[in-house]
Structures are given as structure tokens and as C-alpha cells.
Amino acid sequence: MAIEDDVTVIGGGIAGMTAALAAAREGAAVRVLSHKDSTLRSASGLVDVLGYPPRSSDDERGEGSASEESETTPDGPLADPFDAIPALPESHPYRTVGVEGVREALTLFDEVVGDRYRGGHTDRNALVPTHGGAVKPTARYPASAAEGLASDDRNALLVGFETVTDFDAPLAAAHLESAGVPFVARGATVSFPGDFRVDAKITRLADALDADERVSIEGDGYTTELPARKALAETVKPHLRGEARVGFPAILGQHETEAVRADLESELGAAVFEVPMGPPSLPGMRLEGAFLAACRDAGVRFTTGNPVVGYEEDDSGAVAAVRVERNGATIPFHADQFVLATGGLVGKGIDSDREGVEEPIFDCHVPHSGDRYDWFADDAFGDHPFARFGVETDDELRPLDAGGEPEFENVRAAGAVLGGYDFAAEKSGSGVSLATGRTAGRSAASEVTTYE
Structure with a gap:
């Protein structure tokens, strides 16, 4: 039997739950499809926006670099992450959502966690x-x-x-x-x-x-x-x-x-x-519980325990459904809009082998060198290109194909599946997940309203 929602979010981590909550608060009927336990159970519970500037060349940075005015050295911890966002490379997800998008995502986070967290009183790390x-x-x-x-x-x-x-x-x-x-x-x-x-x-x-x-x-x-x-x-x-x-x-x-x-x-x-x-992290589990409660209060439905293994297109080339494997069969979950929040290389939202790098559900384009030796730096702690592998998107967070066009009009991506940033080196993982998750969820919900 086909199941249909306004917005289907694939992935139950912080990016996925933020997208689901944002879409539901806009009035959309939302379902989250999640295969395994949320990665929050392994996370420290700390929510980083940007701890360190990215290790990228100057010609990749935006104009108005904050480095001259920063209270820290270029390689040291950033005092004010918001001051540094405009200087990030164009490919960074924060450049897509903008400073205000990051701030609004943190406001949503603060509403979810209430007095269980601190830091909302200041922009400083x-x-x-x-x-x-x-x-x-x-x-x-x-x-x-x-x-x-x-x-x-x-x-x-x-x-x-x-x-x-x-x-x-x-x-x-x-x-x-x-x-x-x-x-x-x-x-x-x-x-x-x-x-x-x-x-x-x-x-x-x-x-x-x-x-x-x-x-x-x-x-x-x-x-x-x-x-x-x-x-x-x-x-x-x-x-x-x-x-x-x-x-x-x-x-x-x-x-x-x-x-x-x-x-x-x-x-x-x-x-x-x-x-x-x-891991296992009790602060991460507490944070997961807070987001689950907020999502359920907003009417989000969760279907867990089975992987999403593929998709179906409609006559226009848009995604009509994603297929979930269950007991040897595949069950279609139909929706108007989809948000891909499956994680990066660690979470298997991005996969790789000797043949290349891929996004396994929608087969979205993942830019990478054809020479595997170009994926790594010589220094073990160097600037490894593989750390920035992920899908590229347009301004609405729709994944782009090799020609720079949206893969699908009704699919958006959020969190670690995105490319263009090294969350481990920058200490930006949770912030990117929150900011892109909120933007993707709201954008998806707005398209549902348009179609009605």
C-alpha cells in the first residue's frame, strides 16, 4: 500500500529532525524515515557553529575576510563564529544559508532545548x-x-x-x-x-x-x-x-x-x-530526546528500522516516492517533497569504493577526482579533500548534477551529506546540520503550499 506525505525526510539525525520540525511548523504533513539509531547517541552533545577557520586557500574565500579583524590567529579557535561566516569559501554550506539562516536555526535549537543548554546569550564561542x-x-x-x-x-x-x-x-x-x-x-x-x-x-x-x-x-x-x-x-x-x-x-x-x-x-x-x-554519549541521548519530543509535538511521524534503498520518478522527472526495504520487499513512501539528510562518509550518506564516490539513494552527483590519490593529503593531519566530499547544491539546497543543474526539483539536502566543508577540522558539524536542516525543511514545506 502506498503511503503519502507532504514532506518525507530521509535520516533521523540532527539535520533530519531539524528539517522535519521546521517543515511541520510550516503546516506540512511530515514523515522521517530512519534506518539506524541517530548519530546523536555518539555525539558529545556540544553544538558547534564554527570553531576554527577552514584550511583552504585565500582565493577560495569570500570577500571581506574577517581574519584581519578577528581576535584570534588564523589557525586558532574563533572567538566569534558569526564574524567569520562571510569569509568562508563560496562552496561552504554556511554561504548558502547565510548568517541569518544560522542565527535562525540556533533560535529554533534554543526553543527545543530550553534551559537545558547555555550559550544563547552571546555570539562568542x-x-x-x-x-x-x-x-x-x-x-x-x-x-x-x-x-x-x-x-x-x-x-x-x-x-x-x-x-x-x-x-x-x-x-x-x-x-x-x-x-x-x-x-x-x-x-x-x-x-x-x-x-x-x-x-x-x-x-x-x-x-x-x-x-x-x-x-x-x-x-x-x-x-x-x-x-x-x-x-x-x-x-x-x-x-x-x-x-x-x-x-x-x-x-x-x-x-x-x-x-x-x-x-x-x-x-x-x-x-x-x-x-x-x-560514544555512548548521555548528553547526545538527552539532546536526541529533546528533538524527538519537539518533532512529535509538531505532528512528525517516524518510520524507523529499515533502509531507504531507492526512489521512483513521476512523468515529469521529479521524485514521486522513495522505496524502503522491509522483510525482503520494498515499500514506496510517496511525498510531494523530499529532504536528504543521511549523513556523510561516516554515516554512509556518501559512499566510496575503488570506482569512485557516490550518493547511494538518489545517485546525486558527488564532485571528486578520478584519481584516488588526489583524495588524500600526504600529511596524516593535513587538508584531505575527502573530508569535503558531498553533494553540491543550489541556493535552495537542491543537489546539482555534473552540469550544475538541479538533479530533482523536489529534493533538498541537509547536514553532512553536503560537500564543501570539513566539519571535523572546523568544528562546524552541528551548526551546519541545524542551519541547512531548517532551511531545507522550510523550503520543502513552502513548495507543498505552492502546489496545493
Whole structure:
């Protein structure tokens, strides 16, 4: 049986959900098709706009370069990402949506997350320590990380857990010190209180803090039971040396994070913050939950668990439906408009082999050299062309063919499937996803209105 919507979004990451939410708020009937769990579950939860200028030649940059007026060196972190957008190369997605498009996308983000995030009060990037001891420039960050900003001069104790091996607190503290932060950082590794299995998932530890379960803790020659939050504070207290703030890996509850932080602060007599982690990421899961709730409140429908494997055209050459593989059959999902938000090389929204680089659903053109050796730089940390692989678009984010014409009038692209930027080097992934997702969703919804 054919299923029809006004707008179908392919991909359930932040770009896809932003596109869906933007289209639904314009009155469109929207469906999201998503094969696997959102990549937000692996993301830090930090929302970057532009942390560093792109490593591209001067002749690729736009006019009015901000580098002369910037408060940072060309290779250093950007103080104001919005000031740098007009100087980006013409091919960058931010040049398509414009500064106002980025700002409006962040306004949408702020509405979705409410008081769970900070950073909306300023255009300037915040400097947030990560679990490896690096300092990351970012535009929005969880409220749970706010007390840990690297620009704060209060001394900090970082606390790691023996079973959470991704966060080596003493090593992270040493890295922060070597980075020249304006505070003294120390690290300590402790056992998470309670009789949890050595291989317990971080979600299990977070649940224990959410529920404030009673756990066993050993004292001086005795064992007693305490609520988990108090037990954790008692475990940390012997390691404090007057630090004004204490940082934990980002596992302080899945749902009651602010209550957990408040109880720890009361017990420790110090500000408490979370350090963003790699996958699995609780801040990323919390962010995913906020977007899912906003989408569902707006009437967006989700169909998950099966891949989109192809499409059907109508007589005019527009896309009439995408086909989803389910139990050996392919099911058509019809719509007036489509948004492609399947991710880049990492998310398999862009694929490659020895024959070339392709976009696998609509077979959209992906510009690349025919010589595979041109895809890489000699330096392992150099400016690799493959990092910018993706579809090119027109001003309405419609993918372009090799001749520079729209592949389809009713398909738009958003997020990491777009080419022309290196999100990992620039620290711009979430910002591009939000800005292009919002623009693509609104544009798709406006075309539905036109056809009615």
C-alpha cells in the first residue's frame, strides 16, 4: 500500500529532525524515515557553529575576510563564529544559508532545548574541556557543563571512575594544564560506589544516580549503605584539596541530571560539572530526546528500522516516492517533497569504493577526482579533500548534477551529506546540520503550499 506525505525526510539525525520540525511548523504533513539509531547517541552533545577557520586557500574565500579583524590567529579557535561566516569559501554550506539562516536555526535549537543548554546569550564561542583534556570552542553546551568552562579561573578536580575507561581524569587534567588554562587542574580516579559489575554500562550507573539507589560503600573498617548521590560525594571528598569545582564524566543521570548535580554540589561544597564524552554519549541521548519530543509535538511521524534503498520518478522527472526495504520487499513512501539528510562518509550518506564516490539513494552527483590519490593529503593531519566530499547544491539546497543543474526539483539536502566543508577540522558539524536542516525543511514545506 502506498503511503503519502507532504514532506518525507530521509535520516533521523540532527539535520533530519531539524528539517522535519521546521517543515511541520510550516503546516506540512511530515514523515522521517530512519534506518539506524541517530548519530546523536555518539555525539558529545556540544553544538558547534564554527570553531576554527577552514584550511583552504585565500582565493577560495569570500570577500571581506574577517581574519584581519578577528581576535584570534588564523589557525586558532574563533572567538566569534558569526564574524567569520562571510569569509568562508563560496562552496561552504554556511554561504548558502547565510548568517541569518544560522542565527535562525540556533533560535529554533534554543526553543527545543530550553534551559537545558547555555550559550544563547552571546555570539562568542565558549571553551569547553573534553574528556581527552582538549579545549573545544562551541556555541551551545549543556547546562550540566557550564561550571566547567576553560575560561573560568577557579581550580578544578576532575574525577574519573575505574570502570569508565574512556575518561582518564589525571591525564585529562595534565592535558588541560599543558594547554595553558587559567586554573589548576588535578585528576583523581575512584571506584564508582556500589556493587556494580565491572562491565556495567554507563547508562546503568546513570540510572543509579537518577533513582538515587541505595548502594554499599566501605568506610574505615565498616560497610554501610547510602543513597548513590551521597555515596558518590563521600567517595570523592577525600580527594578534594579546596577546589571550587569538580568535574565528572558525563554520566550524572539520564533524566535527573540537574537534581543529581545539585545534590553533589550540596554534599561537596563545590560547583559540579559534566565533561562531555565520546560514544555512548548521555548528553547526545538527552539532546536526541529533546528533538524527538519537539518533532512529535509538531505532528512528525517516524518510520524507523529499515533502509531507504531507492526512489521512483513521476512523468515529469521529479521524485514521486522513495522505496524502503522491509522483510525482503520494498515499500514506496510517496511525498510531494523530499529532504536528504543521511549523513556523510561516516554515516554512509556518501559512499566510496575503488570506482569512485557516490550518493547511494538518489545517485546525486558527488564532485571528486578520478584519481584516488588526489583524495588524500600526504600529511596524516593535513587538508584531505575527502573530508569535503558531498553533494553540491543550489541556493535552495537542491543537489546539482555534473552540469550544475538541479538533479530533482523536489529534493533538498541537509547536514553532512553536503560537500564543501570539513566539519571535523572546523568544528562546524552541528551548526551546519541545524542551519541547512531548517532551511531545507522550510523550503520543502513552502513548495507543498505552492502546489496545493
